[in-house]
Amino acid sequence: MSSVKERADLALNNDFLRKAVRFTTERLRDGKRKAADDHGNWEEWRERGRQIRLHTIAHLDYYLDRFAEQARANGAHVHFASTGAEAVQIALEVAARKEAHTVVKSKSMVSEELHINRALEEAGVEAVETDLGEYIIQLAGEAPSHIIIPAIHKNRYQIAQLLSREAGEELPPETSVLAGFVRRKLRAKFLEADIGMTGCNFAIAETGSIVLFENEGNARMVSTVPKTQITFMGMERIIPSWSDLEVMATLLPRSATGQKLTVYMSGITGPRRTADGDGPEEMHIIILDNGRSEQLGDPEFQELLNCIRCGACLNACPVYRHIGGHAYGGTYSGPIGAVLTPALNKNVAEWDDIASASSLCGACYEACPVKIPLHDMLVYLRRRKVEQGYGNKLETAGMKGFAAVTSNSKRFHRALKAGRVLQRVVVRNGEISARIGPLKGWNRYRVAPSLANQPFRERWDTLQHELRASVAQTVTGAAAQERMKAALHKRAARPIDRKEGHSYDE
């Protein structure tokens, strides 16, 4: 598998991708900012959201039990899967029992985590994505590159090419034509599907309901037309009650797309009842652990489970905006992916380099509607990597050397002196632009400042002197101002000829 650096290099050299990702993330980010401003009490609601998530995750065992009990009472089959493989196995068994030929799916990051499409296809079952973005990347044979906008890296010309291939005729790159083609194509699939597969935005513990947020109406079709429904749910999707959903329904769409409300919000409480007009006859809810429970009780990573998968941290991240989602290499990308993937997958050697794909600017934390300190977690991951011996040897040696030099003032001064002499070879106009050694990557896109000819400590005496002089001047200036004020006051206190002018009191 290639490294993050190699994948990022590929992305940086792909102008189409960079423009498409930048255009959409900036639009989403601005939309989110406006929606938060219009809301008026955004910070209070953000804190409320965080408190709900903290409380729920702290009592996850209780709320999961409650949810399962209620969902079963509603007639749903509830399964617990401790690994991805177990979840896939349960879904395949249901599909086999139902003799399913076609499965329609609505967008679900958990199902991406499970690679369920591949598993279904290997079992001879056709899996059809019905979210427009997911459908496009399924045709392209790619993975989603954004939690909310899976095909963010594609422009309409590339999409027209893909859909034309599927249509067997040339389709113009016009959004309405392309969407119209997909709508007609998918309608037939909804009607013929044996199973509908959904994810779960939130699961309500008090009633055993699952809640789906979407904008296209496809999730509603997936969860009402086929006779059997399978819902994949990360175990942390729980919230205690419908009143907590009010807070989440305020935070999620605003943070994801800048919408005040999602277009369709479906609450599903068990399979179809006798009096219901639609809905599946059989409903399976597969609750997935897959490494999540290992974060519980971990003071550094437990808050990861608070994530509501809004994607706002991706749109805010300067690194994601440049390299897109595929460079992260896992199902989840951006700052949340950089933390979640290594946290869920303990293979440090394989994944921890994505924690380096961050400038640690903290924009992700600022954007996050439930205030997850992702930037802190990225630092913990980097530390874990070094502690487990997977750090870059050169970097580790460099850091040790840096610590040895900066922890001793004599050594530090000597090193600076030597640096000032040695840098002469590479400094031009006060900047180091040479692409050598560790500066190679940095100087490809920017320049490093050179060491000052005279260090700050040597300038300190002169600076102090200048500072004192300037304070004295200010004091002199202040005294002159007082004198002028007094003179003016004296003049104003003189009786004024009303015919000639006005006193200050008027």
Ligand code: SF4
């Ligand atoms: S970490 Fe926060 S901002 Fe990022 S996807 Fe999760 S909830 Fe949204």
